[in-house]
Amino acid sequence: MPPQSAVPDPKSGAPLSTEASTELSRLLAPMSPETFLREHWGRKPLFLKATPEKRAWVQGLMDRDSFHRALKQGQQRRSQRQSQFHIRAMFPSQGGGWMNVVEVEPHQANAMLEAGANVCAHDISDGDERLAALAYALKQQLHFPGEMRFSCYVSPDGHGLKPHFDAQAVMALQLEGSKTWFFSKEPAVQSPAANGLLLPDGTVEWSEEAEGDVPFEEVPTPDLGSFAEAKLEPGDVLYVPAGTWHSTQAAGSSMGIVLYFSPLPLSNLLEQALWLMGESHPEWRSGPPAAVLSASTQNGQMPPEVRDYFAHRLAELRGWLENLDPGGLPLQRVWKRFIAQGPPPRMAKAGAAPRTVERQDMLSIDAGRPLSYAAGKNTLGEESVHLFCGEEELTLGAGAGPFIQHLVSQHQFKAEEALRWGTAGAAYDWEQVQSLLQLLVDQGILLLKSSEPGREAQEATRR
Numbered sequence: 001m002p003p004q005s006a007v008p009d010p011k012s013g014a015p016l017s018t019e020a021s022t023e024l025s026r027l028l029a030p031m032s033p034e035t036f037l038r039e040h041w042g043r044k045p046l047f048l049k050a051t052p053e054k055r056a057w058v059q060g061l062m063d064r065d066s067f068h069r070a071l072k073q074g075q076q077r078r079s080q081r082q083s084q085f086h087i088r089a090m091f092p093s094q095g096g097g098w099m100n101v102v103e104v105e106p107h108q109a110n111a112m113l114e115a116g117a118n119v120c121a122h123d124i125s126d127g128d129e130r131l132a133a134l135a136y137a138l139k140q141q142l143h144f145p146g147e148m149r150f151s152c153y154v155s156p157d158g159h160g161l162k163p164h165f166d167a168q169a170v171m172a173l174q175l176e177g178s179k180t181w182f183f184s185k186e187p188a189v190q191s192p193a194a195n196g197l198l199l200p201d202g203t204v205e206w207s208e209e210a211e212g213d214v215p216f217e218e219v220p221t222p223d224l225g226s227f228a229e230a231k232l233e234p235g236d237v238l239y240v241p242a243g244t245w246h247s248t249q250a251a252g253s254s255m256g257i258v259l260y261f262s263p264l265p266l267s268n269l270l271e272q273a274l275w276l277m278g279e280s281h282p283e284w285r286s287g288p289p290a291a292v293l294s295a296s297t298q299n300g301q302m303p304p305e306v307r308d309y310f311a312h313r314l315a316e317l318r319g320w321l322e323n324l325d326p327g328g329l330p331l332q333r334v335w336k337r338f339i340a341q342g343p344p345p346r347m348a349k350a351g352a353a354p355r356t357v358e359r360q361d362m363l364s365i366d367a368g369r370p371l372s373y374a375a376g377k378n379t380l381g382e383e384s385v386h387l388f389c390g391e392e393e394l395t396l397g398a399g400a401g402p403f404i405q406h407l408v409s410q411h412q413f414k415a416e417e418a419l420r421w422g423t424a425g426a427a428y429d430w431e432q433v434q435s436l437l438q439l440l441v442d443q444g445i446l447l448l449k450s451s452e453p454g455r456e457a458q459e460a461t462r463r
């Protein structure tokens with residue numbers, strides 16, 4: 001299936017629809033996504049100078065006007081508890097340590113810039129449909145199960161960040177002005193658990209402390225003289241893996257957006273997989289039993305009945321893990337669920353409430369909310385198919401497999417064409433097809449267009 005593109009071309013407004021022009025390949029051009037993943041992802045930075053075409057595309061993503069609109073929209077979504085959006089004004093600290101950070105409101109952003117602050121709008125993509133769609137499309141094309149969002153940095157002349165590394169990889173896209181990045185040629189720490197800052201005395205300070213028994217590793221003082229240097233100008237792109245030392249300095253007023261890749265810890269994924277395995281077991285649903293401790297059992301040790309509970313559950317767990325297929329449905333289902341999560345807010349759709357699907361109806365898949373599916377044996381050993389669309393997940397019987405395989409490769413189709421989506425072109429009957437398509441329309445997974453040419457115009461007039 002050729003990947004579908006969600007973000008319209010800034011010049012023509014037409015959706016990008018060929019494999020050669022997915023958002024990912026466009027962002028990484030002239031390097032292929034395969035080469036990027038093989039040679040740079042998590043391994044070493046990548047600096048890509050812009051071509052005129054790429055510069056136009058990148059600069060079309062955000063300007064000062066859309067930046068200020070996004071600040072207001074982001075703040076609104078945050079007040080509705082739909083976003084972690086926030087604006088920070090960062091001033092250099094006198095002693096050279098962590099910056100002095102003040103959280104500000106959208107109307108204060110300009111005053112902060114004039115006062116010499118570096119202004120960061122964290123999660124600005126939550127306030128801008130175009131950036132939200134781009135971040136989501138890139139997440140789908142990379143099959144990245146963690147979170148990906150854009151933040152925006154506006155920096156006055158000469159302003160920058162001191163040497164530090166982040167727990168998240170970033171992809172910086174320069175929009176206006178220029179900013180010079182200095183960075184180590186490879187990560188100093190693999191997938192760090194927190195951010196790290198180089199203090200003036202050469203020691204490295206972690207932004208957080210370890211929650212477990214093992215403290216975060218000692219990080220040696222980096223050799224600043226060995227850092228690579230890249231001057232980002234409009235349209236240029238720089239990828240910096242997590243744990244890579246970097247510092248920045250703006251030349252002139254600089255504005256850039258930074259796509260961050262917040263990793264999904266394996267333990268979070270396994271937690272959901274364990275729930276799928278344990279939810280049919282009363283002892284797993286109940287959790288450890290309540291226990292009353294007497295004076296003699298209150299000795300800092302586990303009460304015997306709780307210890308017995310864990311012993312039995314661990315024995316069951318060892319058996320499950322022994323039989324868990326690394327490529328099987330239970331893990332694939334959870335992995336795909338995380339990839340599909342976090343679609344951009346749905347834009348208002350033309351048309352009335354879903355109606356009955358008829359044979360001649362045209363149906364389409366929203367390019368901004370692509371479909372994916374996982375098929376195989378569930379934890380009971382039964383064949384099943386799971387269809388994902390954003391936060392929606394539909395569980396279907398094994399018989400739906402060939403149908404779903406056809407469906408995810410479509411962009412637009414006539415309802416009756418789906419009659420031929422059985423195995424080896426075998427025909428389904430209309431009642432089966434109609435009920436499945438109706439379900440998908442009712443869930444908002446498929447968009448239903450009118451079958452009568454004049455009808456949409458009439459509905460539009462009525463609105």
Ligand SMILES: [Fe+2]
Binds near residue numbers: 164165166246
């Ligand atoms: Fe950073």
